[in-house]
Amino acid sequence: MARSPESVVRFLGIVCLLFSLSAAAAPARRHHKANASGVTYDGRSFMINGRRELFFSGSIHYPRSTPEMWPHLIQKAKLGGLNVIQTYVFWNIHEPVQGQYNFTGRYDLVRFIKLIHKHKMYVTLRLGPFIQAEWNYGGFPYWMKEVPGVVFRTDNEPFKYHMQNFVTKIMEMMKSEKLFFPQGGPIILGQIENEYNMVEAAYREGGLTYVQWAANLALGFNAGIPWVMCKQKDAPGPVINACNGRNCGDTFTGPNSPTKPSVWTENWTAQYRVFGDPPSQRSAEDIAYSVARFFSKNGTLVNYYMYHGGTNFGREGASYVMTRYYDEAPLDEYGLLKEPKYGHLRDLHQALKLSRKGLLWGVPSVQPLGEWYEARLYESPESNVCVAFLTNTNPRVDGTVNFRGTDYFLPHRSISILPDCKTVVFNTQMVNAQHNARTFRTEDVTRKNDKWQMFQERIPKFLKKGIVASRPLDLYNMTKDITDYMWYTTRFRLEDVDLPMRPDIRPVLLVSSLGHAMHAFVNGIYIGSGHGAKLEKSFVFQKPMDLKQGVNHISILGMTVGFPDNGAYLEHRLAGVHTAAIQGLNTGTLDLSPNKWGHEVGMKGEKLGIYTEEGSKKVKWTEAKSGQPVTWYKRYFDMPSGNDPVALDMTGMGKGLAWVNGNCIGRYWVSYLSPLGKPSQSVYHVPRGWLKPKDNLLVIFEESGGNPEGLLVVTVKRDNICTVVTDLHPPTIESFSREDSEIKNLVQDGKPSAHLTCDKKKVIRSIAFASFGNPTGACGNFTVGTCHSPQTASIVEKACLGKNSCVLPVSAQEYGADPACPGTTNTLAVQAKCARQKKEDKD
Numbered sequence: 001m002a003r004s005p006e007s008v009v010r011f012l013g014i015v016c017l018l019f020s021l022s023a024a025a026a027p028a029r030r031h032h033k034a035n036a037s038g039v040t041y042d043g044r045s046f047m048i049n050g051r052r053e054l055f056f057s058g059s060i061h062y063p064r065s066t067p068e069m070w071p072h073l074i075q076k077a078k079l080g081g082l083n084v085i086q087t088y089v090f091w092n093i094h095e096p097v098q099g100q101y102n103f104t105g106r107y108d109l110v111r112f113i114k115l116i117h118k119h120k121m122y123v124t125l126r127l128g129p130f131i132q133a134e135w136n137y138g139g140f141p142y143w144m145k146e147v148p149g150v151v152f153r154t155d156n157e158p159f160k161y162h163m164q165n166f167v168t169k170i171m172e173m174m175k176s177e178k179l180f181f182p183q184g185g186p187i188i189l190g191q192i193e194n195e196y197n198m199v200e201a202a203y204r205e206g207g208l209t210y211v212q213w214a215a216n217l218a219l220g221f222n223a224g225i226p227w228v229m230c231k232q233k234d235a236p237g238p239v240i241n242a243c244n245g246r247n248c249g250d251t252f253t254g255p256n257s258p259t260k261p262s263v264w265t266e267n268w269t270a271q272y273r274v275f276g277d278p279p280s281q282r283s284a285e286d287i288a289y290s291v292a293r294f295f296s297k298n299g300t301l302v303n304y305y306m307y308h309g310g311t312n313f314g315r316e317g318a319s320y321v322m323t324r325y326y327d328e329a330p331l332d333e334y335g336l337l338k339e340p341k342y343g344h345l346r347d348l349h350q351a352l353k354l355s356r357k358g359l360l361w362g363v364p365s366v367q368p369l370g371e372w373y374e375a376r377l378y379e380s381p382e383s384n385v386c387v388a389f390l391t392n393t394n395p396r397v398d399g400t401v402n403f404r405g406t407d408y409f410l411p412h413r414s415i416s417i418l419p420d421c422k423t424v425v426f427n428t429q430m431v432n433a434q435h436n437a438r439t440f441r442t443e444d445v446t447r448k449n450d451k452w453q454m455f456q457e458r459i460p461k462f463l464k465k466g467i468v469a470s471r472p473l474d475l476y477n478m479t480k481d482i483t484d485y486m487w488y489t490t491r492f493r494l495e496d497v498d499l500p501m502r503p504d505i506r507p508v509l510l511v512s513s514l515g516h517a518m519h520a521f522v523n524g525i526y527i528g529s530g531h532g533a534k535l536e537k538s539f540v541f542q543k544p545m546d547l548k549q550g551v552n553h554i555s556i557l558g559m560t561v562g563f564p565d566n567g568a569y570l571e572h573r574l575a576g577v578h579t580a581a582i583q584g585l586n587t588g589t590l591d592l593s594p595n596k597w598g599h600e601v602g603m604k605g606e607k608l609g610i611y612t613e614e615g616s617k618k619v620k621w622t623e624a625k626s627g628q629p630v631t632w633y634k635r636y637f638d639m640p641s642g643n644d645p646v647a648l649d650m651t652g653m654g655k656g657l658a659w660v661n662g663n664c665i666g667r668y669w670v671s672y673l674s675p676l677g678k679p680s681q682s683v684y685h686v687p688r689g690w691l692k693p694k695d696n697l698l699v700i701f702e703e704s705g706g707n708p709e710g711l712l713v714v715t716v717k718r719d720n721i722c723t724v725v726t727d728l729h730p731p732t733i734e735s736f737s738r739e740d741s742e743i744k745n746l747v748q749d750g751k752p753s754a755h756l757t758c759d760k761k762k763v764i765r766s767i768a769f770a771s772f773g774n775p776t777g778a779c780g781n782f783t784v785g786t787c788h789s790p791q792t793a794s795i796v797e798k799a800c801l802g803k804n805s806c807v808l809p810v811s812a813q814e815y816g817a818d819p820a821c822p823g824t825t826n827t828l829a830v831q832a833k834c835a836r837q838k839k840e841d842k843d
């Protein structure tokens with residue numbers, strides 16, 4: 001059965017593609033014993049050198065954090081039970097100018113992959129090169145739009161030529177660094193294209209042939225790895241179609257061939273957010289339920305999208321996408337553990353790993369246990385393994401099921417995992433992991449004698465020289481993605497008779513824009529702003545203003561907020577001022593659209609690079625005043641001490657860009673409120689890797705007017721940790737052996753316990769709350785209920801104070817149950833505060 005790689009490719013022929021390894025192309029055999037080398041698969045799972053494996057994968061995108069952060073992120077992912085990191089490859093940052101490549105700093109793909117390898121984890125490389133990813137232009141460099149005759153993502157020669165060039169460049173780089181698994185490297189899986197089903201129909205026959213071409217391109221590299229296409233029902237040949245979404249455990253209809261494994265490439269850990277969105281949540285319990293469901297139904301690989309979202313630095317985010325990305329992921333924007341999501345999924349992975357043998361070698365079956373209940377089993381009598389997933393699909397009602405003679409309590413919409421078909425080691429709805437809450441602490445690190453200074457952009461008037469057209473021009477075409485900004489200027493003459501007679505009637509400026517935002521100035525005076533939204537980019541701006549007799553000047557600062565990243569025909573999109581008119585004149589409406597329009601691309605400050613130390617010397621700065629439009633502000637600050645992440649609280653500012661020591665920390669848009677009446681994002685990450693101990697240059701470009709004095713440097717902490725565990729909870733997973741060979745030794749009478757752990761180098765400094773009984777509320781806001789054991793606090797303090805971590809029993813014997821509440825379910829709720837270890841703690 002071992003075919004050589006060459007023969008396999010020949011066997012697959014033109015139609016299929018993929019990869020060089022024999023077992024994958026061979027007919028599926030569930031119990032496949034051949035010593036295949038490399039990465040192969042069949043209908044049940046992927047195999048690494050012939051050995052079946054379960055894969056817990058998480059997306060971490062290298063440009064969305066800094067190289068200083070990467071080792072910590074990867075290590076935390078590993079401790080969270082992941083064995084794979086998935087990343088896209090971001091074409092536009094690697095080849096910003098055709099033929100000029102950049103793989104340094106945050107863009108150092110090879111360094112990122114090697115770090116993952118060093119942590120003994122695998123890599124899934126999603127090459128795209130169309131990636132969407134809430135990334136500027138879905139990953140396409142701007143210059144692709146100007147390739148003559150190009151049509152993106154279809155059977156178009158110019159497009160395919162450049163796509164092939166880039167994909168080849170990356171594949172060769174990976175090969176020469178020996179990063180593919182068969183070469184001893186960590187890359188086990190590749191992805192070509194991305195969610196192409198969503199647009200395929202728009203390209204008709206071109207779409208069908210393009211899918212085949214893309215698959216063949218990938219397979220033709222003979223890299224020795226399988227390839228997936230996500231959301232691609234017709235993934236050709238050996239390319240595996242994969243599921244993206246929130247609930248692949250229940251919605252995925254399975255691979256398009258019995259010889260392909262069930263792969264979930266994007267398990268969304270929340271929802272990405274655009275400016276104007278309220279916070280997005282997906283509970284740890286909900287994620288755990290879907291993932292357990294997926295693995296109970298033949299799943300072999302789940303990927304959390306995102307495991308760490310990070311930051312859209314600079315101008316790297318797509319249209320309207322917030323700077324903070326998937327902050328609700330198990331690792332938050334700053335790389336801190338978001339609990340209980342991180343810990344609950346870690347415990348789930350541990351439970352699934354304990355079940356690995358049964359899952360991968362057992363025979364699946366389903367045993368109904370009543371209307372809402374079922375047991376999904378994997379059994380192999382000859383090797384004495386048995387794994388059960390006891391499932392309650394009722395969304396609201398808890399219940400008890402009898403399975404093989406034992407009663408099991410199953411909370412609503414939950415799954416209990418029994419790696420030996422007897423012992424519950426995990427229930428998706430019962431969280432043993434600790435909780436935590438994030439706080440921002442103001443740091444007084446700006447130098448007292450150092451004040452804000454400002455530099456104002458000139459508001460341009462119409463000039464005959466420069467780019468003049470008889471209509472307002474398209475923003476994408478003109479800015480070429482070098483800047484967000486372009487000035488539109490026009491002028492017109494009014495006679496006395498044109499102006500309204502009554503003083504209470506003011507003429508109105510009416511602008512229809514194709515997106516994304518604008519600020520309007522009349523005769524040099526700011527009159528207002530308008531913007532669209534992710535789903536409807538175009539908008540109408542309408543504002544009264546004062547006009548004068550003689551020549552009047554309209555100056556509109558038009559802008560994109562990231563290039564679009566989704567849908568067909570990306571290369572045909574338009575943005576910017578479309579039509580303009582003056583209403584309410586005595587003589588009616590004046591249509592300005594066919595007027596002469598002048599265009600000026602970019603801000604002067606951008607062209608001079610005044611956000612750098614060198615560049616800032618090129619303009620004259622004056623004492624700062626607040627509320628000024630199109631104004632640059634600068635000042636210096638010192639780095640806060642300690643290791644906690646650093647951020648800027650920009651409350652009080654409007655919209656613009658911010659730089660620290662010349663590095664753009666991203667677009668801010670504090671004035672865009674969510675339906676909750678709050679800014680979608682007011683705090684912006686400043687990576688510590690960009691700071692020096694003293695004199696860090698902070699530069700802000702504010703478009704519409706804000707107050708820089710209100711801006712704060714803050715540090716970010718998750719030092720308030722909590723636990724909430726009932727005496728019904730399964731024992732914590734740490735109580736069980738980590739070796740799946742010892743499943744038979746699972747303790748039958750394990751009792752629940754609660755764990756509290758501070759970050760490294762921190763200890764539990766105080767206990768803010770402790771109750772055993774029926775406390776209510778959530779982490780940060782617990783209250784004692786009607787049942788409470790008074791000695792809880794002293795027992796908890798004794799066990800935890802001064803320690804980095806502690807384990808607390810959850811049982812009536814330990815705390816002395818409240819005699820007023822016999823026979824109730826008891827809950828232990830504790831809130832503790834972590835702080836940096838003091839010297840005396842160490843002695």
Ligand SMILES: *[C@@H]1O[C@H](CO)[C@@H](O)[C@H](O)[C@H]1NC(C)=O
Pocket residue numbers: 035
């Ligand atoms: C398969 O691998 C096992 C363990 O590595 C080895 O003992 C055995 O000889 C191999 N069999 C073949 C046919 O190569």
Ligand SMILES: *[C@@H]1O[C@H](CO)[C@@H](O)[C@H](O)[C@H]1NC(C)=O
Pocket residue numbers: 102103104105106107
């Ligand atoms: C390459 O990218 C890095 C960001 O990681 C940037 O700092 C650097 O200036 C870029 N180099 C060039 C030549 O553009």
Ligand SMILES: *[C@@H]1O[C@H](CO)[C@@H](O)[C@H](O)[C@H]1NC(C)=O
Pocket residue numbers: 043254297298364
């Ligand atoms: C799991 O795999 C088995 C064996 O291939 C198959 O019979 C069963 O239908 C699969 N279950 C699901 C939910 O896909």
Ligand SMILES: *[C@@H]1O[C@H](CO)[C@@H](O)[C@H](O)[C@H]1NC(C)=O
Pocket residue numbers: 146473474477574
């Ligand atoms: C954009 O630019 C291209 C070429 O530079 C030109 O063909 C096209 O007409 C322009 N489109 C718009 C809307 O300005």
Ligand SMILES: *[C@@H]1O[C@H](CO)[C@@H](O)[C@H](O)[C@H]1NC(C)=O
Pocket residue numbers: 776777778781783
């Ligand atoms: C604290 O909990 C109480 C009730 O349990 C609730 O009314 C209150 O809004 C909560 N406060 C906060 C800040 O969450």
Ligand SMILES: *[C@H]1O[C@H](CO)[C@@H](O)[C@H](O)[C@H]1NC(C)=O
Pocket residue numbers: 245246247248249250264266267268269270282286287288289290291294302
């Ligand atoms: C994906 O993760 C979510 C939680 O983030 C979970 O609810 C869902 O079931 C998961 N889906 C799959 C297919 O793993």
